[in-house]
Amino acid sequence: MTAPFSFSRVPIDVSALRAALADPACGGYVAFEGWVRDHNDGQRVRHLEYEAYEALALREAERIVAEAVVRFRIAHAACAHRVGDLAVGELAVWVGVSAAHRDEAFRACRYIIDEIKQRLPIWKKEHYVSGDSGWVNCERCAAPHSHEHGHGEPGAHP
Amino acid sequence: MSAPLYGLVLTGGRSSRMGKDKAALRVGGRTQLEHALALLAPHVARTFVSVRSDQRADPLRGKFEQIEDTRENLGPIAGIIAAQERYPESAWLVLACDLPLLDAATLEFLLRARAPQRLATAFRSSRDRLPEPLCAVYEPASRSTLAAYVARGQHCPRKFLMGADVHLIDEPNPRALDNANTPEEYASAMSTMGEAAAAATRHVTVQYFALLREQAGRGTESLVTAARTPRELYAELAQRYPFSLDPAVLRVAINSEFGDWSAPLTDGDSIVFIPPVAGG
Numbered sequence: 001m002t003a004p005f006s007f008s009r010v011p012i013d014v015s016a017l018r019a020a021l022a023d024p025a026c027g028g029y030v031a032f033e034g035w036v037r038d039h040n041d042g043q044r045v046r047h048l049e050y051e052a053y054e055a056l057a058l059r060e061a062e063r064i065v066a067e068a069v070v071r072f073r074i075a076h077a078a079c080a081h082r083v084g085d086l087a088v089g090e091l092a093v094w095v096g097v098s099a100a101h102r103d104e105a106f107r108a109c110r111y112i113i114d115e116i117k118q119r120l121p122i123w124k125k126e127h128y129v130s131g132d133s134g135w136v137n138c139e140r141c142a143a144p145h146s147h148e149h150g151h152g153e154p155g156a157h158p
Numbered sequence: 159m160s161a162p163l164y165g166l167v168l169t170g171g172r173s174s175r176m177g178k179d180k181a182a183l184r185v186g187g188r189t190q191l192e193h194a195l196a197l198l199a200p201h202v203a204r205t206f207v208s209v210r211s212d213q214r215a216d217p218l219r220g221k222f223e224q225i226e227d228t229r230e231n232l233g234p235i236a237g238i239i240a241a242q243e244r245y246p247e248s249a250w251l252v253l254a255c256d257l258p259l260l261d262a263a264t265l266e267f268l269l270r271a272r273a274p275q276r277l278a279t280a281f282r283s284s285r286d287r288l289p290e291p292l293c294a295v296y297e298p299a300s301r302s303t304l305a306a307y308v309a310r311g312q313h314c315p316r317k318f319l320m321g322a323d324v325h326l327i328d329e330p331n332p333r334a335l336d337n338a339n340t341p342e343e344y345a346s347a348m349s350t351m352g353e354a355a356a357a358a359t360r361h362v363t364v365q366y367f368a369l370l371r372e373q374a375g376r377g378t379e380s381l382v383t384a385a386r387t388p389r390e391l392y393a394e395l396a397q398r399y400p401f402s403l404d405p406a407v408l409r410v411a412i413n414s415e416f417g418d419w420s421a422p423l424t425d426g427d428s429i430v431f432i433p434p435v436a437g438g
Binding site for chain 1: 365368369371411415430433435437438
């Protein structure tokens with residue numbers, strides 16, 4: 001079996017990832033694609049930059065996929081995430097799940113993308129049309145206040 | 159022929175006061191469970207992890223040979239009983255998983271003092287002079303007495319030792335058996351370890367990502383530091399670099415695994431401070 005999670009510096013090859021999930025025992029396949037949007041929080045976004053702490057992200061992603069397999073009894077799951085510079089419209093993250101039935105596939109796919117967003121050490125820098133830029137979720141949590149941000153969850157140990 | 163000695167680490171507690179799994183807390187760069195198993199290993203023929211049935215698939219415990227509780231809601235005594243049922247001919251060196259200050263010398267002392275003709279050998283607590291049931295040797299002969307005790311509806315292992323024919327000895331290190339049930343006790347144990355190492359400095363590598371990388375002006379560095387914990391290391395680095403992120407919004411990774419801000423830093427550790435994430 002291929003690794004359940006990978007990082008890519010070049011466009012994600014969805015057809016290869018999808019093909020690896022094929023299984024005669026599976027009647028349902030669900031995929032999620034996250035795309036680079038041209039706006040965020042009222043700002044026009046020109047392009048994005050993703051950075052990851054890959055050694056830890058790969059371990060944590062394997063745990064997320066293993067959790068999904070146990071919880072939803074799916075057959076296979078795979079995910080890929082881009083790092084580096086991305087233009088508006090590009091595919092940033094892909095999650096695919098195959099299972100005997102569609103319900104498990106839908107739920108597991110949702111679980112995996114939600115956990116990826118919460119738990120993996122991946123960061124996104126937005127470059128705006130205005131010329132500004134900023135690391136998402138980091139610019140407004142400067143000292144001294146904390147814990148009010150609804151993101152990242154420093155205390156949420158898996 | 160004398161009975162084989164096997165080792166058992168009890169991990170079936172609910173960790174409710176700690177708020178997270180005590181077996182997974184870190185001590186000296188590894189989990190408390192691994193710490194306890196490493197202390198046992200030189201003295202016993204085999205080591206086992208005592209688990210509740212719903213902990214079997216837990217990845218931390220899954221790496222080791224397990225003995226599953228056969229009775230529910232009895233607390234630690236259930237683990238000892240399950241081990242004795244599985245290997246009735248063995249003596250058991252039993253350890254709780256939440257003894258971060260337990261050292262090799264204390265265990266060696268226990269085993270040298272062991273009296274195999276008695277039902278068990280245990281330390282007398284330095285605090286209240288009562289037996290410490292969760293760092294003790296239980297001889298095979300204790301099995302029927304212990305089973306009868308539980309059959310009477312009793313399940314406090316300390317009271318069992320108080321009423322049985324047990325060899326009690328004094329602790330050579332009065333803090334070795336301090337257990338850490340709450341975040342405060344854990345922090346206190348960590349600071350005791352820290353004090354012992356206070357004079358020392360250590361060589362660590364720090365990797366920076368995202369906003370911290372930009373603010374540090376570098377992706378990685380090696381440094382010699384007197385910081386004893388990641389918390390102290392971040393405070394030290396924040397003196398040097400214009401870090402805008404409060405440590406409360408960061409997480410810390412030690413050697414490519416999520417870690418604890420109060421864990422003692424060890425020579426050669428690789429540390430990453432993790433800013434709020436934004437994947438997907």
